[in-house]
Amino acid sequence: MTARIVGIAVALASIASAQNQPVTAQQIIDRIQKNVGVPWTTPTVDTFKAGDPNTPVTGIAVTMMATLDVIERAAASGKNLVITHEPTFYSHQDQTAQLEKQNDAVWAEKEAFIRDRHMVVWRFHDHWHRRNPDGIQAGMVHALAWEKFQSPAESHLFTLPETTLEDLAGSVKQRLNIVAMRVVGDPELKLTKVALMPGAAGSERQIQALERDDVEALLIGEVPEWETVEYVADAVTEHKHKALILLTHIPSEQAGMEECTKWLKTFISGVPIEFVPARQPFWLPK
Numbered sequence: 001m002t003a004r005i006v007g008i009a010v011a012l013a014s015i016a017s018a019q020n021q022p023v024t025a026q027q028i029i030d031r032i033q034k035n036v037g038v039p040w041t042t043p044t045v046d047t048f049k050a051g052d053p054n055t056p057v058t059g060i061a062v063t064m065m066a067t068l069d070v071i072e073r074a075a076a077s078g079k080n081l082v083i084t085h086e087p088t089f090y091s092h093q094d095q096t097a098q099l100e101k102q103n104d105a106v107w108a109e110k111e112a113f114i115r116d117r118h119m120v121v122w123r124f125h126d127h128w129h130r131r132n133p134d135g136i137q138a139g140m141v142h143a144l145a146w147e148k149f150q151s152p153a154e155s156h157l158f159t160l161p162e163t164t165l166e167d168l169a170g171s172v173k174q175r176l177n178i179v180a181m182r183v184v185g186d187p188e189l190k191l192t193k194v195a196l197m198p199g200a201a202g203s204e205r206q207i208q209a210l211e212r213d214d215v216e217a218l219l220i221g222e223v224p225e226w227e228t229v230e231y232v233a234d235a236v237t238e239h240k241h242k243a244l245i246l247l248t249h250i251p252s253e254q255a256g257m258e259e260c261t262k263w264l265k266t267f268i269s270g271v272p273i274e275f276v277p278a279r280q281p282f283w284l285p286k
Helices: 002-019 025-035 068-076 097-101 105-116 126-130 135-144 165-176 203-210 225-237 249-264
Strands: 048-050 060-065 081-086 120-123 157-164 182-184 190-197 217-220 243-246 273-275
Touching (some): 025 120, 068 105, 081 249, 135 165, 135 190, 165 249, 182 225, 203 217, 203 225, 217 225, 225 243
Parallel strands (some): 081 120, 217 243
Antiparallel strands (some): 157 190
16 A cells, blocks of 8 residues: 555656646647647748757747847846747748858847847747638737728728728827838828738739729738839829828737737746737838
C-alpha cells in the first residue's frame, strides 16, 4: 500500500512539474493553428521570422507591424514572443539575403536586437484573414462602429446614413486616430454606399470594387499612386459618383490585431498577452 501511495505521489508530482514548465513559442503557435477555425495550409507567410521556436515564452505582444519600436517596447515589458500581422524585414516574404549581402545597417541592428534579447517573431497574416469573418475586417468594423451598416452577404460593403465625403473622411480619421489620411474626390459628394478593403489588396481588386454601382466611396490602406488613385482621379474628372480614401496601411488594419489579442486570450492562459499598437510612421508638416 505504501509503495502504491508513493507511486501516485510521484505521478502527481510529475504532472504538476509538467504543468509548471514554461510554454514555448512553438507550443503557442500550435494552439493558434488548432483554434484558428480554418485548415492550416502551406505555402504561407505565417511562419517564424526570427528567433528560436523552442524559446520559453515570458509574454506575448500582438501587433500590426513588428517594427523595431514595437519589438523594443515588447522586450521592455518582459514579452519575448511578438505576433505580427505584417512583415518584419521589409518585404512580404521577409527575405533578408540581399540585405545581409549588402551589409545593411538598419536590418543588422534590428536583427541583432532580436537575437541578443532572445526574442521570437511569428507572423499571423494569411490564416487570420481566412477566418469567417476575416479577423482584420471584423476588428476594423468594430473600431468604426459600422456593424449595423454592414451587408450580411458581403462583409466589405456598407450602407451608411447619407453623408458627404468630407464628413465621412473626418469621422473615419477621428475613429481610427489617423495622422496622414488622403482623399480623392469632391469633398461635397453625397454618398451612402461604401466599401472597406483594409491593407494593400491591390489595384485589381480595388478597381473591381469601384466598378460596382453599390460602391461610391472605397476605403483602403494603400496602393501605388499611379494605379487606383489615378483611376479615381479620372472617374472624378468624368463626373462619376466615385471617391477614394487612403487610410495608410497601419491604421487600416491595426484594430484587426487588437481583435486578435482578445481572441488569443480565449484559449491561451498562463502567459501575459498584450496588444502593442504600431506607431504610424507619417507626420504632417505645419
